[in-house]
Amino acid sequence: MEKMKHLNHIDFLYKPKFEYIKSFIDNIPNINILEFGVMKGRSTSFFLDLCKKLDGTLTSVDMNDHSKLFSDERWTFIHSRDDDFKLLDKIKNKNFDIIYIDTLHEPNHVKKILYYYYNFLKVGGRVFIDDINWLPYVKDSFKDSEYSEVINRKTFFKIIEIYYQNLENLKLEISFGGTGTVNFEKLNNLKLNEPHRIRNRIYGLRNLARFFIRRQPKM
Secondary structure, eight states: OGGGGGGOSHHHHTHHHHHHHHHHHTTOTTOEEEEEOOTTSHHHHHHHHHHHHHTOEEEEEESSOOTTSOOOTTEEEEESOTTOGGGGGGOSOOOEEEEEEOSOOOHHHHHHHHHHHGGGEEEEEEEEEEOOOOGGGSTTSTTOOHHHHHHHHHHHHHHHHHHHTTTTTEEEEEEOSTTOEEEEEEOSSSOOOOOOOOOOGGGSHHHHHHHHHHTOOOO
16 A cells, blocks of 8 residues: 555654564663664664673674674674574573574574574563564555565464474464564573464365355345
8 A cells, every 4th residue: 555655764663663672671680682683783783782781791683694783792793594503502601581583484494493502592582573474565565565465474474383282381472563573582591392383274175155145146
């Protein structure tokens, strides 16, 4: 819709997201953050500002070289794929308060990264996952993109599958501000259970039968 085009700007897409995240981590002293995905440095800059306030440290990982983007003693940049797990050898403090995932937005990749690095998250720590809101990308919306709509929908439902198998291990919140943010809180040190497809009875025969029976015209 043309009337929605004005929403495609930084304040609408990023400001609500960062304000949401900040509300959960703004009081963690000596915060230790692991960030996957730098790109233009918006989230990196946001986390660095928090680290300065909270006397914390930030490690950012990206397959593209962004090492010149910032010069800050609290920041370490690692030029690597997020699934090259040897990158952890370059990190001294592997006990993280926050993990932020904003790399390849594909459900199985997101799951792989979450499950591996979750082991290095403190109990009470949080994993934030970017881009699970498909609404900005649906047909005629302000970021109309069939690929992004489909992949964000799939990632969203993968997150739900993960949560459903880990109700005692994780607390989940989801913000639809901007392009969406998953907020997982780690409740214990137990290993995460594998996700499984959740049966959807919307398209079950019984529900479809109810639908067609209701649509029968009155005689």
